[in-house]
Amino acid sequence: MTVGDVRLMKGNEALAEAAIRAGCQAYFGYPITPQSEVLEYLADEGRKRGMIVLQAESEVASINMVYGAAGAGARVMTSSSSPGVSLMMEGISYIACAELPCLIVNVSRGGPGLGTIQPSQGDYFQSVKGGGHGDYRLIVLAPSSVQEMAGFVYDAFDLADRYRNPVMILADGALGQMMEKVEFPAYDPAAHAVPKPWATTGKPASRPANVITSLHMLAEQMEEVNHKLQAKYRLIEEHEVRYELLATDDADYLIVAFGLAARIAHRAVQVARAHGHRVGLIRPITLFPYPHAIIRSLAERMKGVLVVEMNAGQMVEDVRLAVEGRVPVKFYGRMGGVIPSPDEVAHAVEQMVGQTSDVSMEAH
Amino acid sequence: MTQEILQDQDTASFEGMECVYERPGTLSEARFHYCPGCGHSVVHRVLMEVIEEMGIAENTIGVAPVGCSVFAYHYMNIDMQEAAHGRASAVATAVKRIHPDKFVFSYQGDGDLAAIGTAETIHTCNRGENILMVFINNAIYGMTGGQMAPTSLMGMKTSTSPAGRTQETAGFPLKIADMVALLPGVSYVTRQSVHTPNAVRQLKKALTKSFGWQKEGRGTCFIEVVSNCPSGWKMTPIQANKWLVDNMFPMYPPGDLKVPA
Ligand SMILES: Cc1ncc(C[n+]2csc(CCOP(=O)(O)OP(=O)(O)O)c2C)c(N)n1
Numbered sequence: 169m170t171v172g173d174v175r176l177m178k179g180n181e182a183l184a185e186a187a188i189r190a191g192c193q194a195y196f197g198y199p200i201t202p203q204s205e206v207l208e209y210l211a212d213e214g215r216k217r218g219m220i221v222l223q224a225e226s227e228v229a230s231i232n233m234v235y236g237a238a239g240a241g242a243r244v245m246t247s248s249s250s251p252g253v254s255l256m257m258e259g260i261s262y263i264a265c266a267e268l269p270c271l272i273v274n275v276s277r278g279g280p281g282l283g284t285i286q287p288s289q290g291d292y293f294q295s296v297k298g299g300g301h302g303d304y305r306l307i308v309l310a311p312s313s314v315q316e317m318a319g320f321v322y323d324a325f326d327l328a329d330r331y332r333n334p335v336m337i338l339a340d341g342a343l344g345q346m347m348e349k350v351e352f353p354a355y356d357p358a359a360h361a362v363p364k365p366w367a368t369t370g371k372p373a374s375r376p377a378n379v380i381t382s383l384h385m386l387a388e389q390m391e392e393v394n395h396k397l398q399a400k401y402r403l404i405e406e407h408e409v410r411y412e413l414l415a416t417d418d419a420d421y422l423i424v425a426f427g428l429a430a431r432i433a434h435r436a437v438q439v440a441r442a443h444g445h446r447v448g449l450i451r452p453i454t455l456f457p458y459p460h461a462i463i464r465s466l467a468e469r470m471k472g473v474l475v476v477e478m479n480a481g482q483m484v485e486d487v488r489l490a491v492e493g494r495v496p497v498k499f500y501g502r503m504g505g506v507i508p509s510p511d512e513v514a515h516a517v518e519q520m521v522g523q524t525s526d527v528s529m530e531a532h
Numbered sequence: 533m534t535q536e537i538l539q540d541q542d543t544a545s546f547e548g549m550e551c552v553y554e555r556p557g558t559l560s561e562a563r564f565h566y567c568p569g570c571g572h573s574v575v576h577r578v579l580m581e582v583i584e585e586m587g588i589a590e591n592t593i594g595v596a597p598v599g600c601s602v603f604a605y606h607y608m609n610i611d612m613q614e615a616a617h618g619r620a621s622a623v624a625t626a627v628k629r630i631h632p633d634k635f636v637f638s639y640q641g642d643g644d645l646a647a648i649g650t651a652e653t654i655h656t657c658n659r660g661e662n663i664l665m666v667f668i669n670n671a672i673y674g675m676t677g678g679q680m681a682p683t684s685l686m687g688m689k690t691s692t693s694p695a696g697r698t699q700e701t702a703g704f705p706l707k708i709a710d711m712v713a714l715l716p717g718v719s720y721v722t723r724q725s726v727h728t729p730n731a732v733r734q735l736k737k738a739l740t741k742s743f744g745w746q747k748e749g750r751g752t753c754f755i756e757v758v759s760n761c762p763s764g765w766k767m768t769p770i771q772a773n774k775w776l777v778d779n780m781f782p783m784y785p786p787g788d789l790k791v792p793a
């Protein structure tokens with residue numbers, strides 16, 4: 169095995185470099201802060217190393233180019249930030265229905281509206297619950313370091329191919345902009361390539377025509393397609409749940425946080441423990457499929473659960489569903505691009521401890 | 533509907549007769565769902581004839597629009613992608629970038645290409661994507677039941693311009709072929725029709741030339757077919773073709789707007 173090489177890079181650049189190494193053949197995108205470095209890096213490095221890189225006229229065009237390239241059998245991606253990803257929603261729904269493998273990266277920023285270019289997790293609902301029309305799911309990976317901005321790219325492409333499903337990497341402006349050490353693992357795209365006999369590559373006489381479509385006019389047919397998609401989503405839920413645990417073995421209290429918020433919560437756990445509170449952390453890595461089962465079983469032995477997000481409280485709904493009222497679920501969040509400090513989060517933990525040490529407690 | 537479309541044509545007995553004209557192998561046996569007299573079916577057939585005659589069926593990938601021709605892939609027996617409304621040229625761009633050695637065409641109506649997809653149309657042409665864009669201009673939204681299109685004529689009555697199109701409420705008919713002809717990336721722009729056998733022959737020539745130029749990498753070829761919509765226009769096919777000559781041609785005159793140097 170070749171030893172991976174180590175570099176100091178911005179999250180966006182690390183992601184772009186990983187995409188080249190993952191054998192991504194084509195990138196279609198439109199500039200938007202805080203992710204333009206992905207397009208810039210690929211326009212230079214990517215093109216030099218044989219990638220097709222096209223700066224499209226809009227995110228609408230980008231995502232439909234992704235549809236075309238994925239349908240033509242290529243390993244393909246786009247990236248954007250919140251307003252741009254909103255524009256892609258119709259195309260993402262088509263891609264999900266036509267079961268086209270691809271990678272969509274959202275280096276999200278504070279909204280709603282034009283909002284701010286500061287980091288936010290306000291796109292959780294959009295990424296995880298649909299966003300576009302109809303019953304579809306993306307596989308959603310949430311990195312929390314520059315290392316993972318790179319590392320998740322390989323996994324994302326492999327998952328996309330394995331399930332013929334669009335995969336989203338949901339990052340944020342801080343992860344995209346900050347510089348950290350990153351190690352690129354050895355990865356041989358050829359060894360990971362899967363046959364795509366369904367792709368439109370030109371119809372030889374020997375096979376029927378390949379058609380990429382999301383149109384099924386008869387209600388019964390459309391329902392069948394939906395059943396097939398749902399069965400796939402259940403399979404994904406069964407096999408692809410990913411999460412990380414920190415200090416949960418002896419914990420009385422549990423923090424649930426993803427992405428950048430989990431990094432802050434990690435530090436808050438240390439602060440809270442120094443103050444004598446036994447606090448642990450679960451970091452969902454896949455936001456779909458969501459680690460419901462492990463959160464439920466952990467919650468059973470906790471006195472309280474605190475969800476920390478950089479939004480008004482979105483993932484907290486999934487935690488409440490998982491916990492099903494067994495213990496109080498509290499929420500602490502900052503919005504609009506404000507990043508909470510570890511001390512703020514530790515303070516929220518102390519508040520929870522104060523409120524939940526009472527025996528007659530109610531779910532919040 | 534799909535099942536019905538896929539059913540074979542009723543077959544009468546033609547024993548002892550010589551076959552002088554038949555379905556090209558590039559057309560599937562599915563029965564067209566188009567209204568009687570609709571230009572879409574003729575253009576489908578001519579396009580597929582050209583692809584068969586040029587022997588490029590194995591190397592051609594088509595992109596269908598959203599509009600009455602959304603099911604183009606049921607009839608065109610080649611690899612096809614069905615694009616979102618207005619985005620066929622973006623999809624075709626990507627297909628061509630991935631398979632530069634294949635022939636790629638997009639096929640779109642006027643709502644698709646000249647309203648919701650205007651940005652994609654202009655920018656595909658401006659990049660000079662080496663594809664063929666086939667544009668069916670019937671001056672109306674056929675699929676959704678006869679609403680006004682960007683190409684609807686002044687005074688034209690549609691379900692959303694019941695008193696006739698006026699400049700005050702809807703502006704002017706959009707001559708998008710003229711617009712793309714201005715772009716250096718576009719090598720060939722022509723306006724054709726299928727209302728007479730001679731017009732059909734002319735369209736065939738235009739299609740054949742376009743695929744030839746695509747092979748040479750000459751950039752975007754854009755063929756507007758001034759077509760009809762008997763149902764949306766509320767006319768018989770014969771009336772519709774006469775109306776087309778009398779009313780569509782003055783606004784959208786047939787002929788080449790730009791030919792490769
Ligand atoms: C995003 C979106 N908006 C609207 C529609 C509804 N719609 C379907 S076809 C169509 C217009 C088609 O007209 P045209 O492109 O002129 O094609 P024709 O049917 O006349 O051949 C519209 C508005 C849609 N499918 N998707």
Ligand code: SF4
Pocket residue numbers: 565566567569570571572600670674675760761762763764
């Ligand atoms: S509605 Fe108009 S465009 Fe559509 S099939 Fe009928 S005649 Fe053709």
